[in-house]
Amino acid sequence: MEEPDSTIPLLERAKDRFNYQESKRQANIERIATHAMNELPLEVSDEPVDEDWTARFFDAAKDVSSDQMQQLWGKLLAGEVAKPGRYSQRTLETLRNLTAAEATLFTRLGQYTFNDGSIASEAIHELKIFSYGELLTLQDCHLLDARADLVCTCDEEEEMTCWNKALRFAPRADHGHIPRIVEFSAYRLTLSGIELLRLQQHQADSMYIDTIGRIASSYGRQMTVSDR
Secondary structure, eight states, rough: OOOOTTTOOHHHHHHHHHHHHHHHHHHHHHHHHHHHHHHHHEEEEEOOHHHHHHHHHHHHHOOOOHHHHHHHHHHHEEEHSSSSTTTTTHHHHHHHOOOOOHHHHHHHHHHTTTTTTTTEHHHHHHHHHHOOOOOOOOHHHSSSOOOOOOOOEEEETTEEEEEEEEEEEEOOSSSSSOOOOEEEEEEOOOHHHHHHHOOOOOOOOOHHHHHHHHHHHTTTTEEEEOOO
């Protein structure tokens, strides 16, 4: 790091630093706004975005210089404009504290998430998709609850959807009476995680779905899969 030029008065150096910082922030905001314009749907709500939310958004977004993260912020802004109230201020703070690497990790997790925000933990571990450290990172980011005692439940008549696949779990014909309620070990996204998942689009991982089917069979369930 170079020594400050002492021939330039302190106030002038402060002004130069301020101008540089603010011009960089303005450029960041404008790039995010451009991404948002590109993501806006054809129809948006007539309801205005909450002023406090808008102030919090731009205060957080002004220092985002990574193109990857600017695209996420742009998608989030477009979603809020289209439907105000879609993203909470708490979620803005969660995204504000994410690094690009953590956002990439969360995108990986998104592919294995069901519509209710659950992830089949037994299948995740069997396939060795995530390390223990990666799961802890997602917890520390306030995106995931990875406690070992969590479960996901649904009625056997209900569908569970994982992106483009819908799953049903009926009792196996060769198995005795089992409860109507299907229950399996699961991790769960936090509320902020669920909101940020709306920024993603995936195709369900076939090995993950097949593994869930094998696990369900061991519990006396026959899984059927259909396209959505």
